[in-house]
Amino acid sequence: MNKLTRTLLVGISAFVALGTLAACSGGSSNQATSSSASPTTTTAAPTAFPQSARYIADMTAADGKTMTIGISVDGDQVAAYACNGTDDEAWFFGNQTDGSIDIKSRFRDTLQADFDGTNVDGDLNMNGVAYEFTAKPVTGAAGMYTAELDGARASWVVREDGSAVGVQINGAVLDAVDVQQLNDAQFRAQVRNKRQLQQAAQITRLSNGAMSSTINGTDVTPTLVNGSFRLG
Structure with missing residues (x-):
């Protein structure tokens, strides 16, 4: 084989090898790109209660406020009851549908939640403050307990360890103004936050x-x- 022929063969071999390397490299690049794609996330459907x-x-808001x-x-x-044990509370009444709850209190607080088969995961908005809970x-x-005496009502959430948190309301003020004409901010200022609330x-x-408990000193x-x- 002469020198010219050997040179041509070496060049052809190098060209073929380079093409093969480029093809392998391209395959690796495509695989990495595919594997780095974000997986699709799905939310589990609610389960029947x-x-x-x-x-x-028990929950804590972003600003540190607590609620049970x-x-x-x-x-x-x-039926649901939320309170902070000192000066805020709300009752929620309504229906659940296929494991989902979406109800509002008479004081415009909101409760949205889903049953996951074991726990109830949800969002609570109390007086403009957002809470997440499980x-x-x-x-x-x-569970929840309540008692009424002479127009005052005390309500509690009693935990399994026996500890409890509760609030007493001494009358309501829903009839004081034409509440239908108030936006949420006006309603909170003129109605919701003027309730007479105290620790139960x-x-x-x-x-x-x-x-057993007392309301204003009476058993x-x-x-x-x-x-x-x-509630009536």
Whole structure:
């Protein structure tokens, strides 16, 4: 083989090798690009609630404010109570549909939540403050309780460990103004935040299993709230 022929063969071999390397490199690049693509995220659909159940959650807002919520479900009926234990509270009444809750309090607070098969995950807006929560199922004496005496009402959320948080309201002011004409900010200032609220008296469980407390110094027997409970 002469020198010219050897030179041509070497050049052809180098060209073929370079083409093969480029093809392999291109394949690797495509695979990396594909694997780096963001996965598609999906949100699990709500699950049907049990026929009867109670749930409780403690939560903290971004500004540090705290709130506790109790939720009771019976069939499609829902009752929920949220309070901070000192000077804010809201009752929520309505229905759940296919494991989803979307209800509003009479003071324009909102509660939206879904049942995930175990817990109730949701968003609560109280007086313009947003909270996120995961309410876990509770049993035994844990749940929401309320008692009324001479126009005053005390309500509590009692946790499974026996600790409780509650607020007492001494009358409401919904009829003081034409509330339909007020926007949310006006409503909070003129109606919602003018309620007479105070920390509820301690609630205790008696040896017979009943709950006991006082309203303005008078003994009362709080009752356990179920999903069909409604205020008049």
